[in-house]
Amino acid sequence: MNKNHQDPLRKLARGMKYQSLYSRASELTGIQIFDNTSDFSSIQLDFLYWLTLYHRLYQDLVMGVECLTQEVIDDDLLCDCYLIWERKVKHPEELAKIKNPNYKPSKKTQIDRSSTIPSVVFSKA
Amino acid sequence: MDETKKSEDREKMLAQVTQELKNLDELEEMESLIQNNSIEFSYQGQAFRVRKPTRLEKLEVRSAKNKKQNELLRDSSNVTEVELIDTLLKRQIPVNIPQMRHEVHTLQQKIEEMAVRLTECQLPNDRKKIIEQIQGLRYEQLTLQLRISDLLSCCVEKQLRDFLREFLVYVVLETKSEDKWVKYFKSYDQFMASNSDFDDKLIYRAAHYLAILLKDE
Numbered sequence: 001m002n003k004n005h006q007d008p009l010r011k012l013a014r015g016m017k018y019q020s021l022y023s024r025a026s027e028l029t030g031i032q033i034f035d036n037t038s039d040f041s042s043i044q045l046d047f048l049y050w051l052t053l054y055h056r057l058y059q060d061l062v063m064g065v066e067c068l069t070q071e072v073i074d075d076d077l078l079c080d081c082y083l084i085w086e087r088k089v090k091h092p093e094e095l096a097k098i099k100n101p102n103y104k105p106s107k108k109t110q111i112d113r114s115s116t117i118p119s120v121v122f123s124k125a
Numbered sequence: 126m127d128e129t130k131k132s133e134d135r136e137k138m139l140a141q142v143t144q145e146l147k148n149l150d151e152l153e154e155m156e157s158l159i160q161n162n163s164i165e166f167s168y169q170g171q172a173f174r175v176r177k178p179t180r181l182e183k184l185e186v187r188s189a190k191n192k193k194q195n196e197l198l199r200d201s202s203n204v205t206e207v208e209l210i211d212t213l214l215k216r217q218i219p220v221n222i223p224q225m226r227h228e229v230h231t232l233q234q235k236i237e238e239m240a241v242r243l244t245e246c247q248l249p250n251d252r253k254k255i256i257e258q259i260q261g262l263r264y265e266q267l268t269l270q271l272r273i274s275d276l277l278s279c280c281v282e283k284q285l286r287d288f289l290r291e292f293l294v295y296v297v298l299e300t301k302s303e304d305k306w307v308k309y310f311k312s313y314d315q316f317m318a319s320n321s322d323f324d325d326k327l328i329y330r331a332a333h334y335l336a337i338l339l340k341d342e
Binding site: 047 | 154177240256338340
């Protein structure tokens, strides 16, 4: 497939160098991605957004999430489409909640929070 | 393998290597843009940088913005965006900006419908067709957005945005002098008086980098 132009910022964010740096930075202290640790510029904030998003997508890929492939991650257009699909098809209830705070989930997934019966039964060994 | 085929292969390989090198340059350039919250660049052998404005500089910018806004609104020949939209609608051949904005929204909905179809589609040929359709819709949407922006380019809001962009360049553009960063334009009067080709191109370049640093601010 003839790839359309890829945003270099996204390309950098999904690349191995920054993905492994991001993973290590969240596990270890003292590793930083930029020279500055505060007062980030717009492009730095955008980069952090994509870094986090691609990190999540790589984790989903390992988990074998539906419709997600390496090709999707590597292509801006396919990735944008996947994210739209995720928002519209995979998580429609979450989207409905954002749009309408009074939204009630369908009966299947409704949790009875008023019940006093514990969901786990404890017993002596 | 005949000579023509070999030559074609070599050309393909060269094009591929050139593209890969270009991508690498692009990535290096991008990496330098995100390293910190300032952007250094070289222009005609001289080092320059743009950075985020300090709190004091932000106050200076805000004060200049208010002054310019009042000045623009006092001049009766200037029109606000709302007034301009109304004028365009009442023209002999009307231009309906709200309708055009609605079309942009409709195109976005169509793009999203196609995006869902593409993600769920497994057939390579169908996928190719859907991708082409999405690219076509995106192009149409972008063209419409540019047309709207072009039609509204003379309104007060746009003039104010242009003024702010230039004023920010005056405030934060620095050059290196004896290993120290110093303001390139010593005063706003000097900035306004500058009309050399060097300064024009420098301001344009600095504004581009500044937009990257301060996109939504």
